[in-house]
Amino acid sequence: MSSSALKLLAASGAKGSATYVDDVFSTTLYTGDNSTQTVTTGIDVLGEGGLIWVKARSFAGGHNLIDSAQGSSYNLDSTSVNAPANNSTQFTFLNNGYRINGGSTAWDLNQNNQDYCAWSWQKQPGFFDVVTFEAPANADDDFRVSHNLGTVPGMIIVKSVDATGDWYVYHRSFSAPRNDSVKLNSNGASAASGDFWGESNPTATDFGVQVRNFATRPVTTGAGTYVAYLFAHDAQEFGTDEDEAIIKCGTYTGNGSSTGPIIDLGFEPQWLLIKNIDDARDWVILDSMRGIVTGGNDERLLPNSNDSESGDTLLDLTSTGFQLTYTGDQVNGNGENYIYVAIRRPFKPAEEFAATTDLFGIVNSIPANSANNGTVISTSNQIDMMMGVPALNGYASYVSSRFQGGKATRTQNPNAEFGSPQFYFDYTKAFKQGIGNDTDFLGYTFTRAPGFFDVVAYTGSATQNTEVKHNLGVVPEMVWRKKRNGSQQWYVWASALAGGQVFNGNFYTSSGGFSSGQYYTGDTQFAYSITATAFTQGALYQTSNTYIAYLFASVDGISKIGTYTGTGNDLNVACGFSAGARLVMIKRTDAAGDWYYWDSARGIIAGNDPYLLLNSDAAQVTNTDYIDPLASGFTVTSSAPVALNASGGTYLFYAIA
Numbered sequence: 001m002s003s004s005a006l007k008l009l010a011a012s013g014a015k016g017s018a019t020y021v022d023d024v025f026s027t028t029l030y031t032g033d034n035s036t037q038t039v040t041t042g043i044d045v046l047g048e049g050g051l052i053w054v055k056a057r058s059f060a061g062g063h064n065l066i067d068s069a070q071g072s073s074y075n076l077d078s079t080s081v082n083a084p085a086n087n088s089t090q091f092t093f094l095n096n097g098y099r100i101n102g103g104s105t106a107w108d109l110n111q112n113n114q115d116y117c118a119w120s121w122q123k124q125p126g127f128f129d130v131v132t133f134e135a136p137a138n139a140d141d142d143f144r145v146s147h148n149l150g151t152v153p154g155m156i157i158v159k160s161v162d163a164t165g166d167w168y169v170y171h172r173s174f175s176a177p178r179n180d181s182v183k184l185n186s187n188g189a190s191a192a193s194g195d196f197w198g199e200s201n202p203t204a205t206d207f208g209v210q211v212r213n214f215a216t217r218p219v220t221t222g223a224g225t226y227v228a229y230l231f232a233h234d235a236q237e238f239g240t241d242e243d244e245a246i247i248k249c250g251t252y253t254g255n256g257s258s259t260g261p262i263i264d265l266g267f268e269p270q271w272l273l274i275k276n277i278d279d280a281r282d283w284v285i286l287d288s289m290r291g292i293v294t295g296g297n298d299e300r301l302l303p304n305s306n307d308s309e310s311g312d313t314l315l316d317l318t319s320t321g322f323q324l325t326y327t328g329d330q331v332n333g334n335g336e337n338y339i340y341v342a343i344r345r346p347f348k349p350a351e352e353f354a355a356t357t358d359l360f361g362i363v364n365s366i367p368a369n370s371a372n373n374g375t376v377i378s379t380s381n382q383i384d385m386m387m388g389v390p391a392l393n394g395y396a397s398y399v400s401s402r403f404q405g406g407k408a409t410r411t412q413n414p415n416a417e418f419g420s421p422q423f424y425f426d427y428t429k430a431f432k433q434g435i436g437n438d439t440d441f442l443g444y445t446f447t448r449a450p451g452f453f454d455v456v457a458y459t460g461s462a463t464q465n466t467e468v469k470h471n472l473g474v475v476p477e478m479v480w481r482k483k484r485n486g487s488q489q490w491y492v493w494a495s496a497l498a499g500g501q502v503f504n505g506n507f508y509t510s511s512g513g514f515s516s517g518q519y520y521t522g523d524t525q526f527a528y529s530i531t532a533t534a535f536t537q538g539a540l541y542q543t544s545n546t547y548i549a550y551l552f553a554s555v556d557g558i559s560k561i562g563t564y565t566g567t568g569n570d571l572n573v574a575c576g577f578s579a580g581a582r583l584v585m586i587k588r589t590d591a592a593g594d595w596y597y598w599d600s601a602r603g604i605i606a607g608n609d610p611y612l613l614l615n616s617d618a619a620q621v622t623n624t625d626y627i628d629p630l631a632s633g634f635t636v637t638s639s640a641p642v643a644l645n646a647s648g649g650t651y652l653f654y655a656i657a
Helices: 003-012
Strands: 025-031 037-040 050-056 063-067 091-094 097-100 115-122 128-135 143-146 155-160 168-171 180-183 206-209 224-231 247-253 262-264 269-276 284-287 298-300 310-312 315-318 321-324 337-344 360-364 376-378 385-389 398-401 408-410 430-433 442-446 453-459 467-469 478-483 491-494 527-530 534-537 546-552 559-565 571-574 583-588 595-599 627-630 633-636 650-656
Touching: 025 037, 025 269, 050 128, 115 128, 115 284, 128 143, 206 224, 269 321, 284 298, 398 546, 430 442, 453 467, 559 571, 571 627
Parallel strands: none
Antiparallel strands: 025 115, 037 097, 050 063, 050 115, 091 097, 128 224, 143 206, 155 168, 155 224, 168 180, 247 337, 262 321, 269 284, 269 337, 298 310, 315 321, 360 442, 376 430, 385 398, 385 442, 398 408, 453 546, 467 534, 478 491, 478 546, 527 534, 559 650, 571 633, 583 595, 583 650, 627 633
């Protein structure tokens, strides 16, 4: 079904209106300011109901679980057996986030200059539900609790809210699910007891709790009030065709190796909860916003501990799941069993975003001198990849992504990625740059979205034609690839030049940066073939070396990758836009030529337009008029050199509206 048809159905309230994980879950990073602050999560807990879980990252502060079933006046702490604290002035649900009503209090939500993480779940059949219930005195052993999850729960967390009590967890992957439980507020292993979760299994409409032997049960023999958080498993009713899952609850067995188990979810996760159920090990929460780095430290928080955030090499994400890389018992003990909950990364198609600025942002003229190097720089979109120039007066372009933990590669040389962070992706729609103490900064921020842009971090294998999965969702039209852990050329492939889906040809030079040479055909050093879900390694592969690939595609009205033939005269390049291009890149393909790029922040006007070169660290040139604005795309002017507009010359371009 087309994007326009989906939008019409959504407007009419028809079933065809799709729900994506973007609509019902988010991870939001923010810094406290000790005053009233609004935190925008994009999730409507006020109107739709749900849960917001806030944890301090930079200091040892409590966990705050605030749900719509109890109301925003109450918070629970997953490390504590206590009943919820009541503070009616502390916290307010909003339709797209929440407001912290004032400065630092006992809830640990907003201390000045401290970093926080907020995970938000919206109630949605097939994904998440929250209910409160009253357990009557002297109830039957099989007391049933109704819910609206609409599917059999994969995990349930139950906590008493009118008295002290542990946090008891049901998980579908326990060896005896109705008998076993584990405590969220403890690092203990799972324990078994007959009919702990009732005399029959949870269903799509209710679940059971046992009320006898109250000293070790979530529900006592006396009357009591409880809250339950219910997480679905593999309900395939999300996405454009309403046939995809966004949450899975499963299990795996560790092997104690740095090449640990590969967990195939069928999707790339953005959030993971993991618990060793055989041994006394902490719970672990990981998410891609705080950092799940391929080949680097993954930032973890512990639901059963107030500890601040800490990093270790626990696992790598894949396009279809994750692979354990840690050798210890916390997540990968040899022969030990683990339960997990995995939530899918955002996968809303690019056409469904409200504005192009939600997919691509430009920041310009940001000072980066010694006094404010590392200043938080806000953008219009969630940042998954950053391309930046720290000084317009002469500095190499850098490229970095969340998968790299802020490490960066230069586009004008073949060097390995930098060993220390150059970009700090510590925020959802902001970043800090730490490259140098210069006077200005230019940055382009890309959001991963099907059909528009994707990033893949992978390790080379011993076989040339090994598949590397990606989540672009369409056949890429342009791919940039770079070795991360050593020196090697940048390789750039374009389908318009290769003749379709075969990885035939690329731009490269032996010296290694973005090549100024022409496009080489009949060359499979990059890879052999490419599809909407994978590409295969080519002749130039190196076992155990690490790589990063950036995949680009055209989206109607948003982005365009194509070619044009030069005329030597003013040449209009139509891209299907309505208000012109914000970014334009051009490279000659049939002869030598630099990689030029312009942007609307510095100026794409009917006059001089500043440009930079991806393959050079030369200062920007400001006194030339090589392109002009055009509502449908851009115009290459008659004054442009042969590298941009030679009569009969062939040129590759990439433009974003």
